[in-house]
Amino acid sequence: MAGTKRLTQHDIAKLAGVSQATVSLVLNGAPTALARIPQETRERVQHVIRTTGYVADPIARRMAKGLNRILGVFTYEPAFPSAQADFFTPFLLGIEEEAQAQNYDLLLLTGAGVGRERKIFADGNRLRIADGCLVLGREFDREELKRLVTGDYPFVAIGRREDAGGPVPYVGGDYANATRALVEKAWALGHEKLAYVGPSGSAESVIDRWRGFAEAITAGAELVLHLDEVGGAADETLDAIVASGATAVFFVELADAVRVEAVARARGLSVPDDFSAIVLGSHVRAERSHMQFTAFDIPREEMGRQATAMLVRRIEGDAPVEQILLTCEPVEGQTLANKRT
Template sequence: MGVTIKDVAKAAGVAPSTVSRVIADHPRISEATKKRVKKAMKEMGYHPNANARSLANRSSQSIGVVMPSSADKALQNPFFPEVLRGISGIAHKMDYSLLLATGETGTEMLEGVERMVYSNRVDGIILLYSQIDDPVINFLLEQNFPFVIIGKPSERIDEITHVDNDNVSGGREITKHLISLGHERIAFIGGSTDLIVTVDRMRGYQMALEEAGLPYLDEYRVHTEFLKSGGQQAVNELFALPEPPTGLVIADDLMSIGVVNMLEECNKRVPDDLSIVSFNNVYLSEITRPPLTTVDIHIYELGVQAAKCLIAKVKDKTEPAKRIIVPFDIKYRSSTKANEAPTRNI
């Protein structure tokens, strides 16, 4: 006969109900008791029945993760595997599994989330994006279903738990770096303006230009997909201008790599012909040639904090909304250089 909860309780010197509470990670059980019970479980080879526990707790022991596009597109960008690594590390530690939802369109994404919620497949959901007037967020709020956003909500910010960076400050600081090198014609390449992260980073870029007395020009702003192909498209548009930029602020490292590749095809080199700064500090940013100067947003930590916040909300429905800001820092590498012939003094 296998080891039972009663056997574990006897070995740990606690009641069987205490063992059950330890398995459910009940917050009122002391850490010392949890350690004692878990040690007894390990020594005796006791493994809780996950299905029975889920039924008893009315829990799926699963977290839903929603990506902002189809998996084949999203996973081309190293941001998503890295943030998933942070989420899964905490989920594994807390005995949760992950269920991914994607979609080519907003309708498909909403339908996927509705299936997860209505079928009780997940206990809570993490959104790996934030956009304006998102039907997924509206649905989750209507259902009073636990969820966390990686990013900043466009509305009801005090009601929604979210984990983010200060992207406005990041955009401002990285643009100031180009300005300090004498660049005055500085362009911005970002994703859709429906995405809050794009809006915030562009706002920081605008602030830095205005503080330096530099123009904020429509023709110097290009919006495209957060992919290499998006960066390549943006280069074509910007270098068709009568006065192309000498500096670029790019809202995503993968787009930056597309820009570098496209410039090489046009016989232009970074940073000799164009200085580039970027965001995210994905692993590619350090090994590309040249290595990118980029805002390190600590992607893994975003995932860790989002998972912790969501599991706390799942375990306690009265948990108040939180705003977690993960600090950024700038990795200065060799994709920028001084502009040797500025057009005017700042």
């Protein structure tokens, strides 16, 4: 077509020698409709579409079929670039892989808000361009989550979320059981005095780790140190660990474990000979370490894939609210010693 005029279905129909209704049926791709169109006609229309580079208007397709075949992805923290970029990347890889398999495109919703605070429902938000939305973040805005739950817009959270005006559909990692398994392993290896470095509240992922730890130590081990607010110098954290007599230290954040281990090494102390160090999760970005910490693996890519598949089910049918926790497999590592030998 000459000039810069946008091609329409009417133009495609004229070039293919068919009706506009036939072009619409071919584009929408419903099997029952395509069965009524001769194969030669379908191929002719598809050839014209390919050779002209025609792209269907998403708004028109929404009106005709009810779907744009677009999934929104909203993160409460910036995904590209940021200090947490590597944290989000595996989720996004899984989301992209499943979206492609389901024949959906992705729309990254950066949102708006006051200062650096992101909001899903900020003025001028473009949420409804997407047929549904995946929501990621260490902590969610509870009022926005309640608005999503009580509304009619399909969404799925990545990570376990407490009820907010009703049950929240999510795919998360089973941090409580993974943490419990690591504590029980330390106990079985002879560790009776334990330390916990990291918070016990706020985000659900933090609460779940603490719950798994607290439930496991009732078996007989003793919590001799809990540093709830970490952020001071690593040497002060190490001082507290040594003074407590803990033989196994559980770190919520890998970065804290790396810094404490480096300070310990500089003082002539050894991990795991002088004390063991266990990290509650496979955190992706932190300072480099010369050793593999004993931990558990967070299946981030699989969480992204399953959350995307769940969202498509919610978009395309009247699917019930699902809440899935995926197993976090243990990582052997080099930092948990056997005290019984």
